[in-house]
Amino acid sequence: MDLPSPPKSLWRETAPAMEDSPAPQGDISCDVAIVGGGFTGLHAAHAFADAGLSVAVFEAGPVGLGGSGRNGGVVSAKFRRAFTDLAKCHGLDTARRMHGIANASVDHLIATIERFDLKEAGFQRVGALKCAHTKAAFDHAREEADWLGQTLGETGLHVLDREAVTEETGCDGFVGGVLQDRAGALQPLAYLQGLWAAARARGIAVYANAPVTDISESGTDARLRIPGGEISAKQAFIATNAYSSLTNATRRLARSLVPFRSSIVATEKLPADLDARLLKRARSYTETRRMMRWFRKVDGRIVFGGRGALGHVDSPAASRRLEQAMRTIFPMLGDVGVDYRWSGYVALSMDGLPMAGMLSDRIGYAAGFNGSGVAMSGYVGNQVAQLMTGRPHELALIERASVPAVPFYAFRSIGVRAVTFSYELMDAAGL
Structure with missing residues (x-):
């Protein structure tokens, strides 16, 4: 597994110091194991804890290694696709539901900041x-x-x-x-660190530098392998988004994303x-x-x-x-x-919308935020946790019956370069 190094960024230079979250040693048992410690995973962790479940979060590297610690901190109520397009393709009622979700994602972020008093996030x-x-x-x-x-x-x-x-x-x-x-807008790494600190304060087990290398199901449990031991959980939630190809545990999800x-x-x-x-x-x-x-x-x-x-x-x-x-x-x-x-x-999805749902009866996931995930990823993580605990939730087009695979996945890098080049040519021509 080849982990990227934490970037030397403005966010990392200005975020407050954070208490270490060492990797676990030995086996762990919990109600819910979460793979990925970014916005999606941490919001899901808080929602599972709200339902009275024991939760453990496993981040492959240092806190903020992935997109949650690298993004621009822009908080917006939108998807990659326009609501006019969603109305045309899926009907006006569905467009209204998606519009409601977009606005709810910002409200959810603000409520979370207020709930845990995350002043260091600097949201304005x-x-x-x-x-x-x-x-x-x-x-x-x-x-x-x-x-x-x-x-x-x-x-x-x-x-x-x-x-x-x-x-x-x-x-x-x-x-x-x-x-x-x-x-x-906010300071994204400080926001993420605040979510980690709030999780630790309420008894959620959060582990950095703890990559999950394998996930399997046995009887009524999900079993996850980490370098220091094995996790046994009644449910698992995958929140690895654009970094889903880091280990074999989440490769199935990686093949649905570019x-x-x-x-x-x-x-x-x-x-x-x-x-x-x-x-x-x-x-x-x-x-x-x-x-x-x-x-x-x-x-x-x-x-x-x-x-x-x-x-x-x-x-x-x-x-x-x-x-x-x-x-x-x-x-x-x-x-x-x-x-x-x-x-x-x-992580880009094929239809330009986030994806979430169940990979099996006990394994849920959320991914594909298409570069607009500062608010949306946390909201969707929260809503999938609601789904997995049998509570009311609202995901509309985001909830999928199955995980779509990217056609010609092996050639995705070539496709990205081709799209980038064609967009630059059209922009240069004023089209």
Whole structure:
């Protein structure tokens, strides 16, 4: 098993110190064993504990090794697919249910922060602004906002003209935008560490550096193998998402997902004049190109991220394109340096929606958050725990009767490169 190294990131540099969670030694027995200690697994752990069950969580490496510790910290009520598309493909009632789930995911995150007093997460409901790079993109975003308000009753959407977007972002390359004021941002690694500390405080067993190498079923139990022993549990929950290929235990889930590299850079602290001028409301921002980039300001730095970075993890090739894109949007950065560069994987599903359900009568899973999982992954983890304990839950299209396999899985890397290249060509042509 080849574990990636914890990235040298802005999040890891600024997160508070955390108590060690050593790997277990010997055999363990519990009601529920959770494979994966990210947002999904920890929210599920708290939900199982709420049902009065004994829970043990096993993370393959250090806390925050995977996507929960590497992401951009953008909290939004959305899926990769638009609600208009979901209505067209699955009907308006289903689109309404999915819209309700999206909003519920943000509410669930906020309730969790309040419940466990996770102040270190630094959550702020500052809103998210979608910045249109062409008139056609602006028209589409405005029409979508109108549809959401009129058809699904969405509130908190505001259409901004060119001048308003320029004034807010400090750059004049956008023709307008749509602001969603329900969205927010946080320090993702600090949030995750808070979930771990809260779990430990209420008696949930949490173990880092404890990779689960095998899962089997025997009689009425699930049996999980770790380097130091064996776990016997009445139920198991798999929450390994884009890192499901690390061990054979979760390879079945890995074959339903396409890992896609997401890279982030953070500048050095901006000079006072640029700090006052750029991203002055400290929201999260996205642009409308196919190779979508997002950006926000954290502690006087521009944090800029996007998908499609190629090359080895955290190599110069993984961030070179991203830095070029950042300086194209923000030419005034000039000689402002970059202090941090890191990358990791998001898990794409074939239909662009998260997947969750049961692999067997006693093994549940959740995965495939398509790069929009800061709020959604925790909510889905919570809801699958509700499902597995016989309580009411709401997952709509997310709940699957079976796990779909990715066609031509062995060639997934070639497909990712081809899609990335074609998107970049279309963006360059203004299509």
